[in-house]
Amino acid sequence: MALILTFLGKGGTGRTTLAIAAAKKLAGLGSQVLLIGQDPSPAFSMLLGTPVDSSPTDIAPNLKVVNLNSTALIAQGWEDVKELESKYLRSPTLKNVYGQELGILPGMDSGLALNAIREYDKSGKYEVIIYDGDSSLTTLRMLGIPEISSWYARRFSQVLGESDVVKALSPFIQPITSTILNVSWSADDLSQGTTNDILSQGKAAIANPKRLAAYLVTTDDKVAIAQAKYIWGGAQQIGLTVKGVLLNKTQATDTLTQEFAPLGVSAIPQRTGDDWQPLLDALPDLLADTQAPLPLTIDVAARQIQIFLPGFDKKQVKLTQYGPELTIEAGDQRRNIELPPPLAGQSVKGAKFQNHYLIVSF
Amino acid sequence: MALILTFLGKGGTGRTTLAIAAAKKLAGLGSQVLLIGQDPSPAFSMLLGTPVDSSPTDIAPNLKVVNLNSTALIAQGWEDVKELESKYLRSPTLKNVYGQELGILPGMDSGLALNAIREYDKSGKYEVIIYDGDSSLTTLRMLGIPEISSWYARRFSQVLGESDVVKALSPFIQPITSTILNVSWSADDLSQGTTNDILSQGKAAIANPKRLAAYLVTTDDKVAIAQAKYIWGGAQQIGLTVKGVLLNKTQATDTLTQEFAPLGVSAIPQRTGDDWQPLLDALPDLLADTQAPLPLTIDVAARQIQIFLPGFDKKQVKLTQYGPELTIEAGDQRRNIELPPPLAGQSVKGAKFQNHYLIVSF
Numbered sequence: 001m002a003l004i005l006t007f008l009g010k011g012g013t014g015r016t017t018l019a020i021a022a023a024k025k026l027a028g029l030g031s032q033v034l035l036i037g038q039d040p041s042p043a044f045s046m047l048l049g050t051p052v053d054s055s056p057t058d059i060a061p062n063l064k065v066v067n068l069n070s071t072a073l074i075a076q077g078w079e080d081v082k083e084l085e086s087k088y089l090r091s092p093t094l095k096n097v098y099g100q101e102l103g104i105l106p107g108m109d110s111g112l113a114l115n116a117i118r119e120y121d122k123s124g125k126y127e128v129i130i131y132d133g134d135s136s137l138t139t140l141r142m143l144g145i146p147e148i149s150s151w152y153a154r155r156f157s158q159v160l161g162e163s164d165v166v167k168a169l170s171p172f173i174q175p176i177t178s179t180i181l182n183v184s185w186s187a188d189d190l191s192q193g194t195t196n197d198i199l200s201q202g203k204a205a206i207a208n209p210k211r212l213a214a215y216l217v218t219t220d221d222k223v224a225i226a227q228a229k230y231i232w233g234g235a236q237q238i239g240l241t242v243k244g245v246l247l248n249k250t251q252a253t254d255t256l257t258q259e260f261a262p263l264g265v266s267a268i269p270q271r272t273g274d275d276w277q278p279l280l281d282a283l284p285d286l287l288a289d290t291q292a293p294l295p296l297t298i299d300v301a302a303r304q305i306q307i308f309l310p311g312f313d314k315k316q317v318k319l320t321q322y323g324p325e326l327t328i329e330a331g332d333q334r335r336n337i338e339l340p341p342p343l344a345g346q347s348v349k350g351a352k353f354q355n356h357y358l359i360v361s362f
Numbered sequence: 363m364a365l366i367l368t369f370l371g372k373g374g375t376g377r378t379t380l381a382i383a384a385a386k387k388l389a390g391l392g393s394q395v396l397l398i399g400q401d402p403s404p405a406f407s408m409l410l411g412t413p414v415d416s417s418p419t420d421i422a423p424n425l426k427v428v429n430l431n432s433t434a435l436i437a438q439g440w441e442d443v444k445e446l447e448s449k450y451l452r453s454p455t456l457k458n459v460y461g462q463e464l465g466i467l468p469g470m471d472s473g474l475a476l477n478a479i480r481e482y483d484k485s486g487k488y489e490v491i492i493y494d495g496d497s498s499l500t501t502l503r504m505l506g507i508p509e510i511s512s513w514y515a516r517r518f519s520q521v522l523g524e525s526d527v528v529k530a531l532s533p534f535i536q537p538i539t540s541t542i543l544n545v546s547w548s549a550d551d552l553s554q555g556t557t558n559d560i561l562s563q564g565k566a567a568i569a570n571p572k573r574l575a576a577y578l579v580t581t582d583d584k585v586a587i588a589q590a591k592y593i594w595g596g597a598q599q600i601g602l603t604v605k606g607v608l609l610n611k612t613q614a615t616d617t618l619t620q621e622f623a624p625l626g627v628s629a630i631p632q633r634t635g636d637d638w639q640p641l642l643d644a645l646p647d648l649l650a651d652t653q654a655p656l657p658l659t660i661d662v663a664a665r666q667i668q669i670f671l672p673g674f675d676k677k678q679v680k681l682t683q684y685g686p687e688l689t690i691e692a693g694d695q696r697r698n699i700e701l702p703p704p705l706a707g708q709s710v711k712g713a714k715f716q717n718h719y720l721i722v723s724f
Contacts, residue, residue, distance in 0.1 A: 010405065011497065012374010040499070040694035041592035043372065043585045071696050091526035097517060098684035103510035103696045106503040107469015135373065135497035137402070141468040148465035155459060164453035168541045172534055179530045223405045230403035322460035332402035334433050334465045 001211065002034075002126045004117065005286060006143075007246070008136040008235065009217035010227040014248040016047050017271060018217055019132040021279040022286055027063035031127040031287075034120055038068040038113055038133055049274065056120075066120075073112040075099030088181050109134075110142035118202070128287075136231050143212075144238040144333070146202030151336045153196060155323065209241035209290050216242060216260070220250040229259065230331060233311030236295040237333040243290045246283070263292060293356075300342050303349075303362045307337075310356040317358055319351050326360065363573065364396075364488045366479065367648060368505075369608070370498040370597065371579035372589040376610040378409050379633060380579055381494040383641040384648055389425035393489040393649075396482055400430040400475055400495055411636065418482075428482075435474040437461030450543050471496075472504035480564065490649075498593050505574075506600040506695070508564030513698045515558060517685065571603035571652050578604060578622070582612040591621065592693060595673030598657040599695040605652040608645070625654060655718075662704050665711075665724045669699075672718040679720055681713050688722065 005022060007015045016037070023035040034056060037044040044067055045052045050059050052067035059065050078099030086092040113133070120129055133139035160166050205211040214235055218228035228245070235242050245265045247256060252267040268282045293308040309317055309330055318329040324345060325336040338344070346362040353359075367384065369377045378399070385397040396418060399406040406429055407414045412421050414429035421427050440461030448454040475495070482491055495501035522528050567573040576597055580590035590607070597604050607627045609618060614629040630644045655670040671679055671692055680691040686707060687698040700706070708724040715721075 010373065012372065040596075042588040043592075046585050046588060069694055071691055071694050089527065091530075093521055093525035093527055096521050096524070100682055100691075101517070101685040101687075101689050101696070101698060103506070103513055103698065104503065104694070105469065105507060105510055105514075106472035106500070107467065109499075109503070110468035134499050137471075137496050138468070138500060141466065141471070144465070145467060148467055151465055152467075155463070159455055159458050162458070163455035165451065165455055165542050168453075169538060172538055176531060176534055180527050223408050226408060227403045227405045230405075234402075320462055323463040325463075327463050329433055329462075332431050332433050332466070334463070336463060336465065 001124075002121050002129045003210065003287065004121065004129045004131060004205075004212045006131045006133065006139060006212075006214050007217050008139060008214050008228075008231045008242075010221075010224040011135065013217050013219050013221075013224050013228075014268075015136070015217045016044060016132050018215075018246055018248065018268065018279070018283075019130050020048055021268075021276055022215075022283060023063055023065075023128075023130045024060065024276055025280040025283055026128050026130075026286060027060055028280065031062060032125065033063050033128045033130065034126040035063065035065045036068060036113075036117065036120070036129060036131045037065070038109065038131075040067075040069070044132070064126075068109075068113050068116055070104045070109045070112050071102075073116060074102050074104065074108065077112065077115070078102060090180055090182060110138060111145065114142050114145055114202070118198070121205075136227075137234070140231070140234050140238055140240075140333070143206055143240055146199045146206060147238060147335070150196070150199045150203060151325070151338075153199070154338075155336075158324075203239070207239045207295070209243065209292070209294075213241050213243045213290065215286075216245045216263075217248055218245065219248050220253075220256070225256070225259065229311040231311070232260070232263075233309050234331050234333055236308050236310070237328070237330055237335050239295045241290060241292055241295060243286075243292050244284055296337070298340060298343070300340060303343065303346075305337070305339070305343075305360050307358040307360070308356060309353075309358055314353040317353060319348065319358065319360065321348060328358065363486075364483050364491045365572065365649065366483065366491045366493060366567075366574045368493045368495065368501060368574075368576045369579050370501060370576050370590075370593045370604075372583075372586040373497060375579050375581050375583075375586050375590075376630075377498070377579045378406060378494050380577075380608055380610065380630065380641070380645075381492050382410055383630075383638055384577075384645060385425055385427075385490075385492045386422065386638055387642040387645055388490050388492075388648060389422055390642070393424060394487065395425050395490045395492065396488040397425065397427045398430060398475075398479065398482070398491060398493045399427070400471065400493075402429075402431070406494070426488075430471075430475050430478055432466045432471045432474050433464075435478060436464050436466065436470065439474065439477070440464060452542055452544060472500060473507065476504050476507055476564070480560070483567075498589075499596070502593070502596050502600055502602075502695070505568055505602055508561045508568060509600060509697070512558070512561045512565060513687070513700075515561070516700075517698075520686075565601070569601045569657070571605065571654070571656075575603050575605045575652065577648075578607045578625075579610055580607065581610050582615075582618070587618070587621065591673040593673070594622070594625075595671050596693050596695055598670050598672070599690070599692055599697050601657045603652060603654055603657060605648075605654050606646055658699070660702060660705070662702060665705065665708075667699070667701070667705075667722050667724075669720040669722070670718060671715075671720050676715040679715055681710065681720065681722065683710060690720065 007019045027033040054069040056064040056066040216228045218224045245260045247267045249270040257265045266284045269278045297306045312330050320327045328335045350361045369381045389395040416431040418426040418428040578590045580586045607622045609629045611632040614627050619627045628646045631640045659668040674692050682689045690697045712723045
C-alpha cells in the first residue's frame with residue numbers, strides 16, 4: 001500500500017509543476033513513485049518535459065509516470081462488466097456493445113480515475129502515488145465517492161427494505177431471476193444491501209493521513225489564497241487531511257502563515273528553465289507524520305463530535321437532521337455522518353462553531 | 363431563447379474575468395444578460411466585486427448574476443422526482459428521503475448545471491446567458507451530455523429490444539407494473555426507448571452557433587496556448603462552435619494568429635484596479651454571426667462527411683466502426699455520429715485527415 005498525495009489549489013497556481021517536483025524529490029530520496037496525471041491536453045507532458053502514456057512508463061530512477069485516459073479505461077472496464085454479465089446471465093446481451101464505442105459522460109472521469117488509483121495502489125509496486133487531477137473541486141468530488149456512495153447505499157437499502165414496492169415485487173423476484181440468471185435470488189438478497197468492501201476500504205484510506213493526504217498550493221494572489229482556504233475546508237468535508245501549504249513563486253509572509261495556521265507554509269521559488277533542484281529543496285518533508293487537525297473526532301464518552309472546518313465562517317456551515325443521520329452542509333458539499341452505536345439516531349442537544357471547529361453534543 | 367456563451371481555456375488564464383467583462387459589455391449595449399457562475403469558493407464573488415447568490419440578482423442595469431449551488435439544485439430536483447413517483451407509484455417510497463440529505467457525486471454538478479442553464483434559457487427572460495464553469499474540460503463534458511446520452515439511449519434500447527432477457531421478462535412486466543404502478547405498462551413500452559425531447563433539443567442548441575458558442579482564452583504562456591488549442595479540438599468533438607480567441611494580458615502576434623487561423627484573435631489588456639472599460643473595449647463583437655468552421659458537415663449527395671478537428675494531429679484521431687455508428691476518438695473524447703438514412707449503416711470506404719478536417723467517404 002502506497003502513500004497517496006495530491007496537490008490542490010486554484011488553476012494556474014502551479015499545482016502540476018509542484019506535483020512533478022514532489023515526485024522527482026521522493027524518487028530521488030529512494031521511494032518507488034508513480035506520478036498520475038489526468039490531462040488529455042499536451043500540458044502535462046510539456047510541464048514534465050517528456051511524452052506521457054496511458055500505461056506507467058519509467059522517466060527517471062524510481063519514477064514512473066502515467067496519464068489516465070478515460071476512453072481507454074472505460075473500454076477496459078466494460079470488458080469486466082461483460083464478463084460479469086456472462087457469468088450470471090443465461091443469455092448475455094451486453095456482448096453486442098463494444099467498449100470502444102462508449103462515450104464519456106460527466107463523472108465517469110472521476111469514477112474511472114479513482115478505480116485506477118485504487119488498482120495502482122493495490123498492485124504493491126509503489127511506495128508513493130502522486131495524483132494530479134484536472135480541477136481541485138473535481139478531485140474533492142472524486143475523493144468523496146466512497147463516503148457519499150456508502151451513504152446512498154445504506155440510505156436507499158433501508159428505504160427499499162421498508163417499501164411496499166419491494167414487498168409487492170417479492171413474489172416475482174424468484175421466478176424472474178431463475179428465468180434469466182444462472183443463480184437464484186430472493187427479495188431479501190436484493191433489499192439487504194450488502195456492505196461494499198471496496199467503498200469501506202476507500203473511506204478508511206481517505207480518512208487515514210498515512211494513506212492519503214493533500215497539500216494546498218497557492219500564489220500570493222488574493223483570489224488564489226481565498227480559493228486555497230475554501231479547498232482546505234472542502235477537504236475536511238470528505239475526511240481528507242491537508243498536511244501543509246505550498247506558497248508558490250513567492251515568499252512566505254506572517255499574514256499568510258497566520259491565515260493557514262496550524263498548517264506549515266513552505267515558500268517555493270519560481271522554476272527557471274529546466275532547473276528543478278531549487279523547487280525540490282524548498283519542498284517540506286512530504287513523508288513526515290502530520291500534526292494537522294483530523295477532519296472528524298468522535299468522543300463517545302463525552303457524547304460529542306468535533307468537525308474541523310477551516311475556510312468557512314459560521315453562517316456558511318449548516319447542520320441538519322432530516323434523515324436518520326447528521327448532515328453537515330458547507331461549501332456546496334453535504335456530508336452525512338454515520339455515528340457509532342451509542343450516538344447513532346440520537347438528537348442533537350447543542351452545536352457551536354468555535355476556532356474552525358463545529359462541536360456537536362448529543 | 364438566449365444566446366449562450368462560454369469562455370474556455372487553462373485555469374488561471376482569466377476565463378472568469380473575461381466572462382464578467384463580456385457580461386458587462388453586452389448588458390451595457392442593451393441585452394438582457396444573465397451571468398452564471400459555478401464556483402462554491404469566494405473567487406467568483408471576489409472577481410465580480412459583489413456578493414453572489416444561488417438565485418439571479420441584479421448587479422447592474424440589464425445584468426443579473428447567479429452562482430449555481432449543487433446542494434440547493436439537487437434538493438429542488440429531488441422534489442420533482444418525488445412528485446413523479448407519487449404520480450405513478452401506488453405506494454411511494456422516496457417520500458421518506460429528503461433532498462436536504464443528498465450528497466453530491468461526481469458528474470452531478472454538470473447535470474444539475476446543464477439543467478439549470480436550460481431552465482434559465484426557457485424562462486425567456488434573457489437574451490444572453492454567459493456560463494463560467496469550473497474547469498474547461500468539465501464544461502466540455504457537460505455540453506457533451508445531450509449527444510452522448512442520446513447515443514447511450516438509442517444504443518441500449520436497440521440492444522435491449524433484441525435481447526432474450528427482455529423477452530424472458532415480458533410475461534412478468536404487466537402483472538408487476540399493474541401491482542405497483544397507477545398505470546399499466548407492457549414489455550414493448552419499456553424496450554421501445556422513447557425519443558427524449560429534452561436531449562434532442564439540447565443537441566440542436568449545442569450544434570447551432572446562434573444558440574451556443576464558445577471563445578478560447580489564453581495568455582502567451584506556451585502551456586496555456588497548447589491547452590487552448592486542445593480545447594478547440596475538444597469543442598468540435600461535442601459539436602460546439604468556437605467563435606474566436608481572446609489573448610489575455612498580452613499583445614497578439616502573427617505566430618499566435620496563425621496558430622488559431624481561421625479564428626479571429628483579440629488581444630485583451632490586463633485589468634488595473636476596478637477599471638473594466640479597456641477590457642470591454644478590447645472584446646470583439648460577441649453577437650456577430652460567425653465565419654468559424656462548423657464542427658460537422660454531412661454531404662449526402664457526395665456520400666461524404668467532414669469533421670473539423672483542429673488542435674489534433676493525424677495520429678491523435680481514431681476512426682472506428684465497432685457498433686452500428688461511426689465512432690471518432692480524439693483527445694479522450696468519443697463521438698458516435700448518427701448518419702442520415704442514405705449513409706446510416708454504410709461501411710467507410712476511405713478517410714483522410716487534411717487541413718484539420720477528417721474527411722470520411724462512404
